[in-house]
Amino acid sequence: xxxxFKFLIAALIALVxxxxxxxxxxxxxxxxxxxxxxxxxxxxxxxxxVGSTSANPYLRAWVxxxxxxxxxxxxxIYLSAYVDDNGEPLLGNCDYRIEGKAPDTRWWSITAYxxxxxxxxxxxxxxxxxxxxxxxxxxxxxxIYLSKTPKEGNWLPTGDAKELSLSLRLYNPGPAYYxxxxxxxxxxxxxxxxxxx
Amino acid sequence: MKKWIGWTVLAIFVxxxxxxxxxxxxxxxxxxxxxxxxRFNYPSNQxxxxxxxxxxxxxxxxxxxxxxxxxxxxxxxxxxxxxTAVIPDNYWSISGFAMNTDNFFAINDRQAKSTPIEVVLVPxxxxxxxxxxxxxxxxxxxxxxxxLIRTVITSKDDLPRLTEIQKKATAELVGAPAEEEVAKPPxxxxxxxxxxxxxxxxxxFSIKYPADWAQGQPVGAQVFTAAASAKVPVITVSVREAxxxxxxxxxxxEESGGSNISIGPEQQTKLADGTEAMxxxxxxxxxxxxxxxxxxxxxxxxxxxxxxxxxxxxxxVPYDEAKFSEIANTLQFK
Numbered sequence: 001x002x003x004x005f006k007f008l009i010a011a012l013i014a015l016v017x018x019x020x021x022x023x024x025x026x027x028x029x030x031x032x033x034x035x036x037x038x039x040x041x042x043x044x045x046x047x048x049x050v051g052s053t054s055a056n057p058y059l060r061a062w063v064x065x066x067x068x069x070x071x072x073x074x075x076x077i078y079l080s081a082y083v084d085d086n087g088e089p090l091l092g093n094c095d096y097r098i099e100g101k102a103p104d105t106r107w108w109s110i111t112a113y114x115x116x117x118x119x120x121x122x123x124x125x126x127x128x129x130x131x132x133x134x135x136x137x138x139x140x141x142x143x144i145y146l147s148k149t150p151k152e153g154n155w156l157p158t159g160d161a162k163e164l165s166l167s168l169r170l171y172n173p174g175p176a177y178y179x180x181x182x183x184x185x186x187x188x189x190x191x192x193x194x195x196x197x
Numbered sequence: 198m199k200k201w202i203g204w205t206v207l208a209i210f211v212x213x214x215x216x217x218x219x220x221x222x223x224x225x226x227x228x229x230x231x232x233x234x235x236r237f238n239y240p241s242n243q244x245x246x247x248x249x250x251x252x253x254x255x256x257x258x259x260x261x262x263x264x265x266x267x268x269x270x271x272x273x274x275x276x277x278x279x280x281t282a283v284i285p286d287n288y289w290s291i292s293g294f295a296m297n298t299d300n301f302f303a304i305n306d307r308q309a310k311s312t313p314i315e316v317v318l319v320p321x322x323x324x325x326x327x328x329x330x331x332x333x334x335x336x337x338x339x340x341x342x343x344x345l346i347r348t349v350i351t352s353k354d355d356l357p358r359l360t361e362i363q364k365k366a367t368a369e370l371v372g373a374p375a376e377e378e379v380a381k382p383p384x385x386x387x388x389x390x391x392x393x394x395x396x397x398x399x400x401x402f403s404i405k406y407p408a409d410w411a412q413g414q415p416v417g418a419q420v421f422t423a424a425a426s427a428k429v430p431v432i433t434v435s436v437r438e439a440x441x442x443x444x445x446x447x448x449x450x451e452e453s454g455g456s457n458i459s460i461g462p463e464q465q466t467k468l469a470d471g472t473e474a475m476x477x478x479x480x481x482x483x484x485x486x487x488x489x490x491x492x493x494x495x496x497x498x499x500x501x502x503x504x505x506x507x508x509x510x511x512x513x514v515p516y517d518e519a520k521f522s523e524i525a526n527t528l529q530f531k
Contacts, residue, residue: 010201010205014212019211019212019213022220023217025213025217036521048253057222060297063298064225065224065258066258068228069345071290071292071300071347074424075303098224106288107262109351111262111263117259119251120250127252127262129261130349132263141333167259169350172305182380
């Protein structure tokens with residue numbers, strides 16, 4: 001085969017295959033790089049670079065896709081959980097108990113989302129529990145029941161969602177939540193699977 | 198041969214990196230662009246007061262249902278934008294987002310110098326002298342973007358009071374001629390559809406609608422109706438006495454034989470000429486038993502509500518809030 005023809009074929013292969021690989025690896029790369037630059041504490045994960053002007057292109061892209069218009073850490077910390085305390089995916093056919101002490105923050109809330117990242121339709125119109133309305137135990141701790149079926153207390157209905165995720169929002173949080181290292185060990189709510197149907 | 202294979206693999210690798218990086222860099226700007234022009238499609242430099250998020254509102258992913266959002270799509274390419282807002286007595290913040298999604302400023306209720314707070318958004322390279330000394334003068338990294346106010350809803354009972362406070366926010370371009378202070382919505386050539394126009398001389402208004410929609414026979418309080426060939430979407434304009442926009446909107450749906458009517462919260466907006474207007478979305482069951490969705494815009498004139506409503510049955514034609522809003526926003530009064 002002549003040299004120019006070989007070169008043309010090689011360039012064409014590089015163009016097509018390279019473009020395809022580049023395109024189809026966008027989402028895996030976004031997740032990989034976001035996870036690498038993130039902080040994980042039990043089932044809860046976040047990146048302290050969310051909304052910041054120092055965020056890298058991959059983190060910016062991930063935030064644009066999953067948390068558009070998120071505030072920087074100076075104002076709010078957004079923690080997300082897609083798994084329970086055992087690292088297993090949160091599923092709509094399972095019941096979970098979210099329990100812990102109220103975070104050291106001016107205002108906080110825990111919101112449930114479906115697999116499409118939108119609020120889950122339910123007859124109760126209950127999408128979240130916040131510090132202003134949640135019923136606390138006498139010891140100041142709280143329990144939220146994430147379940148399709150009604151529960152006594154702080155019930156967070158999951159409707160017909162198949163896969164679940166949670167957002168813990170901390171507005172004007174205490175200093176322990178700002179720091180990359182201390183955020184790894186600060187006491188955050190536990191997500192405990194109670195059973196599946 | 199081996200040499201050729203090695204170079205080809207290297208070229209594939211380099212090409213993959215370039216394509217991946219270029220597309221990733223574009224994602225935030227593309228998403229913001231889509232958000233501004235398609236999802237929101239609100240006029241620039243005006244506040245839009247969104248009701249609390251529910252599962253039916255699917256504009257932004259992972260919304261917080263515990264917050265009231267006020268949103269202003271800014272365009273400061275020609276003039277600085279002065280924003281004011283009354284701060285309630287619980288968590289509140291105002292923040293700005295550039296076209297690459299960067300959160301370039303945030304001020305909360307505890308940091309604010311005064312209430313009402315005053316923020317002046319200035320484009321890069323432009324100077325602004327704050328004569329009052331009270332304003333936060335902020336240089337925006339991009340000429341367009343989004344300003345967002347978050348207000349914590351402490352309880353459902355407190356919602357009416359917080360909504361009232363929310364609606365006291367103002368936005369005005371500094372130094373713009375009066376007619377430019379209110380940005381024009383996309384009318385007269387800027388529409389996404391070829392338009393026909395209905396003019397009502399009795400009540401002094403006009404409205405545009407897709408030219409390929411056929412006019413129908415109005416019933417009851419309707420003064421105009423036109424529909425696409427599939428019968429939906431259909432636009433109706435009605436004029437009736439009612440205490441509120443929602444009452445008038447609901448009466449129109451009932452008049453057409455609708456049932457199970459659920460109307461979302463009203464939002465305040467302005468027409469191109471600055472006329473105050475209200476908008477809302479309804480989910481209901483149309484006379485034939487199918488689920489219907491309607492976007493409506495209403496203006497109160499002389500004790501009556503002029504309501505332009507665009508309805509579809511999603512089974513036939515999907516609900517397109519951007520387009521329905523665009524049609525309803527062509528309502529103009531003389």
